[in-house]
Amino acid sequence: MIDFRVKFRHLQTFVEVARQKSVIKAAELLHVSQPAVTKTIRELEEALGVAVFERDGRGIKITRYGEVFLRHAGAALTALRQGFDSISQERSGEAPPIRIGALPTVSTRIMPRAMELFLKEQTWSRIKIVTGENAVLLEQLRVGDLDLVVGRLAGPDKMAGFSFEHLYSEQVVFVVRAGHPLLAAKQSLFSNLSKYTILMPTRGSIIRPFVESFLIANGVSSLPNQIETVSDSFGRAFVRSSDAVWIISTGVVAGDVEDGLLSLLPIDASETKGPVGLTMRTDAIPTMPLSILMQTIREAAIEVAKKS
Numbered sequence: 001m002i003d004f005r006v007k008f009r010h011l012q013t014f015v016e017v018a019r020q021k022s023v024i025k026a027a028e029l030l031h032v033s034q035p036a037v038t039k040t041i042r043e044l045e046e047a048l049g050v051a052v053f054e055r056d057g058r059g060i061k062i063t064r065y066g067e068v069f070l071r072h073a074g075a076a077l078t079a080l081r082q083g084f085d086s087i088s089q090e091r092s093g094e095a096p097p098i099r100i101g102a103l104p105t106v107s108t109r110i111m112p113r114a115m116e117l118f119l120k121e122q123t124w125s126r127i128k129i130v131t132g133e134n135a136v137l138l139e140q141l142r143v144g145d146l147d148l149v150v151g152r153l154a155g156p157d158k159m160a161g162f163s164f165e166h167l168y169s170e171q172v173v174f175v176v177r178a179g180h181p182l183l184a185a186k187q188s189l190f191s192n193l194s195k196y197t198i199l200m201p202t203r204g205s206i207i208r209p210f211v212e213s214f215l216i217a218n219g220v221s222s223l224p225n226q227i228e229t230v231s232d233s234f235g236r237a238f239v240r241s242s243d244a245v246w247i248i249s250t251g252v253v254a255g256d257v258e259d260g261l262l263s264l265l266p267i268d269a270s271e272t273k274g275p276v277g278l279t280m281r282t283d284a285i286p287t288m289p290l291s292i293l294m295q296t297i298r299e300a301a302i303e304v305a306k307k308s
Contacts, residue, residue, distance in 0.1 A: 005047045008080070011073045013040040014052060015143045018062050018070050070142065071161040075283045078144030097126040098290050101137035103151035103206070104232045105170065105251035106276065110150065110300050117296035125289040133230055134206035138162070141281060147290055149279040150297060152206040163282050164275075167301040171273040172207055172214075174265040175246040175253050177239055182265055189265055190218045197244040198226040199235050210272040211247050217271075236262075251276075251304075276301075 016026040017037065027034045045051055052066035062070065102111055111129060118127075130137065130146065134154055140146045142161065153164050174189075176182060185192055200223070201208045215223075227244075229235055232252045239246045239262065246253070246262075256262040278294060280286070286294065 006044060010040055010044040010047070011077055013037055014044055014066075015070065015073050015077060017041060017053065017060075018066065019139060019143055021059060021061065023060065067160075071281075071283075074143040075281065078281075078284075081144060097128065098148075098287075098293055099128045099130070099146045100293070101130050101132065101140060101146040101149040101151070103134060103137070103249075103276075104131055104230060105249035106150045107131045108232060109251035109254055109304055110297060113300035113303060114293070114297040117299055118293050121292050121296070123289040123292060125293075127293075133202060133204045135204050138279065141279065147280075147284070147286075148294065151276060151279070153275045153277060154206060154279070159279075161282055162279050165278040166275045167277040167298060168275075168305045169273045170250050170276050171271075172201075172211055172247055172269050173250050173253065174267045174269070175239060175248060175257070175262050176265060177241075177243070178260065178263050180243060180245075180263065180265075182245070183263060189267055190215075190220050193220060193245060194223055194225075196225070197242065198223045199238065199244055199246040199248070200226045200228050201247065202228045202230050205230055207249060207272070207274070210274060214269055214272050 013026065013030060016030055017023055020026045020029065023034055023037050023041075027037045030037065041053065048065070048069065050065040051063050052069060053060045054063050100111075107129065115127070130140070134149075134151050135158070137146065137149045137151065138154060138158055141149050152170075153159075153166070154162075182189055182192060182196070201211055215221075227238075232248075235246050235248060236253070236256060238244055245265070253262055257264055278297065
């Protein structure tokens with residue numbers, strides 16, 4: 001039975017606290033006081049009969065019940081937002097907006113061609129493309145801030161409430177500037193990696209576990225001089241101006257390698273290969289423009305796969 005004590009402000013506050021993992025940050029973004037946020041969450045918990053957050057050291061974390069409710073709360077807010085958008089669009093004559101989350105590898109390799117194909121369809125839809133770490137993008141998708149995420153398949157524990165459509169598979173590569181000493185090395189490349197600065201995927205990135213397992217399997221237990229980054233612009237500039245080694249998904253640097261600006265170390269990292277595809281909420285119903293964009297992404301992925 002629906003408890004009609006639950007209002008829009010309860011859902012909005014709950015989703016923002018879950019996203020920020022902080023009452024203080026949520027209060028700032030919602031432009032209300034911290035006590036007001038705390039009171040709203042308590043009212044929601046009273047209506048639900050369960051706790052949705054619990055203390056975690058000095059911070060808070062969402063409970064098992066909170067995780068379940070978040071999927072539905074995010075969907076409810078998304079439906080309301082789409083309702084308001086629909087009315088606004090009817091009044092202004094604008095097409096519905098499409099909000100896409102894409103990993104850096106997809107933003108570089110797939111989305112430019114997909115957008116080229118999409119614009120030819122003349123839907124006149126407004127497009128917003130966001131890049132970032134996989135976990136961040138999936139959280140934005142879960143709470144309704146994104147309509148679609150294009151990237152690697154997340155672990156089973158992160159895919160509850162989501163559907164995934166496989167497009168192609170991609171591995172990580174070890175990239176250096178042209179003329180790098182390791183390109184002419186006679187000894188094992190793995191034994192020499194510790195001599196150089198290594199650009200590593202961040203700990204929250206989807207490919208980090210694959211990279212760590214691969215390095216350990218090849219006898220590299222530690223890399224004392226490393227920089228964690230998911231910034232393709234920084235990685236590209238830093239590697240081209242230094243002797244650093246960049247461990248990154250193939251798609252991010254495919255164009256640079258083809259143009260001769262960067263070079264691949266002769267390391268077989270095929271075991272790091274993982275599926276890349278489209279992730280959506282299972283309760284989402286794509287609009288016609290979104291369906292068209294998804295099809296252009298599929299077509300762009302096929303073109304890229306043929307070139308690989």
